[in-house]
Structure formats: structure tokens, C-alpha cells
Amino acid sequence: MLQNIAPHRFDNTYSTRSITGEDYLLSFRGREVLLNSDDTIPQAKEFNHLPEYCYYLFRIDEKCYFCSLDSLYQEDMYYAALRPYFRKVDNTTEFILHTAFQLFEWYRDHCFCGRCGKPLFRSEKERALYCKECGNTIYPKISPAVIIALRNDDSILMSVYANREYKHYALLAGFVEIGETPEDTVIREVNEEVGLHVKNIQYYASQPWGIDSDLLLGYVCDVDGSTEITLEEDELASAEWVKREDIEEDLRQSSLTSTLMQAFRNHEI
Ligand SMILES: [Zn+2]
16 A cells, blocks of 8 residues: 555654755645656755745655645656656655645645634644634644445445546545544445445555545445445445456555455455
8 A cells, every 4th residue: 555665764853943955845736746857856955936835744765755835846857646646656745745735735735723713833743723812722634534445245345436536436434533443434325325235344454645634544344135226326336246257457556445445256265
């Protein structure tokens, strides 16, 4: 999965250090990232002008990554859409961009206090923002969501989302609501999206998924009772039982969804 970047090491120890020329600087525009013309992530020394403030994000081995909330476009660089770019790069670069994008969005969307409306300030000691006026402290936003491998003997339930740019096969998924355990979410989502009941719910693996600020929790379960699908058409374009041998091989398996599908294909779950 994309977070498995060994032998590289992800170090997210918080720091308020300043950027230097050798550090990498990320600028996002919508769901696009600013790249050099040769498709690499630019270092600070490659910019004609640096913004007033750069946010330290994390370190991969000895390389430090920063982001800016400003547009840093210059003529020898271009903004590339993230999802197509992910398909061209290795796991480590995909992980860097997912994680940087999540932190960027959090900083961008939390300039002001949601309680009193005054400007927020960066903490000196931890990844947090705080309000000097009312004392409100805001930590990074991480949304837990479940990915569900629902089995029916030698088949697995696959779906295609309605109203999304991603049109490939997916597994059922949904956000954990306040008051729920992830297992509760599995039961509720399967019932809401395809009208089925489940049993034998087992945790499989997790994955940080920064482009949507998610923490994905993978579960495997079996259909309980009827296998007839009743589609929730606002959410899904289609859902069907797909046999193990009809699942396409995906050697990269950067996503938890793909990893679960391949595990089923290979009789591992
Ligand atoms: Zn406040």
C-alpha cells in the first residue's frame, strides 16, 4: 500500500523550522500540485521568489517537505492533477503528496477560529492551531471511513460510485458517524447502500488517505441471508457480485481497496 515506503522512513515529528533552499516546497491549486517541467517536486531553491511563510510538513529520510498557501506558479513549472500524477509515480511520491495535500487543506481551511471568528495561530510545540481570543485549539482533521470486502462464497461485492470522477470498480465504503464503532458503520453502510445484512465482520488493515483527509479501515465480512442487491441509487451507479477469477490483477496495490480486492482474488481472505 502507498504508505509502505520502506526502506524510506516517514518522520512527522512537529517542528516550526524555516525552509532552506534544499527543502521541497509544495503548492496546490484545487486538486493539482505544482511541479517542475520534468514532473519532479520543486526544491525551494528552484523558485524565483519564496512566499512570506512556508509550513513545515514532515521529513522523508533526510528530505524535508513544506507547503505554502499561496500560488507559487512560475513559467518553468506547471500544475498537475493529482490523481493522474499518482499513476505515474512510485508509492513514496504518492504517499508524500497524499500526506502533504491533507496538511495543506487543513492549514488552508483553518485560518480563523470556528468558535469566535478571530485569526488562528500555529502552536510552537505540536501540530495544532489555537485562538488567542477564546483559547480554542484545533488539531488536524482526520475522518475515519470503512472499506468493506463483502463476501458471498466465491464472489465479492463490487460497486461503481455515482457522481464521481472515479469510474472504476470500488468496494462499499462509508464514513464512521459520531457514536458508531467502525463495525457499526460496516453493518449500516452495507444495509443502506445495497440492502444486505452481514456477519463475521473482521478487521483487515488501515490506510491514511490524505487526498480526502480519510483514515481508511478495511473490513472483511460475509453476507447474511438474502444476496439480492437493492441499490441506493443516489450513492452508487451499480453493484454486483464478482467472482474471484474475474478480478483483474493489480500488482501495485497502492490503495487499501485494491489490496483487499487482490487478497480476495488470491484466496487470502
Ligand atoms: Zn476563538
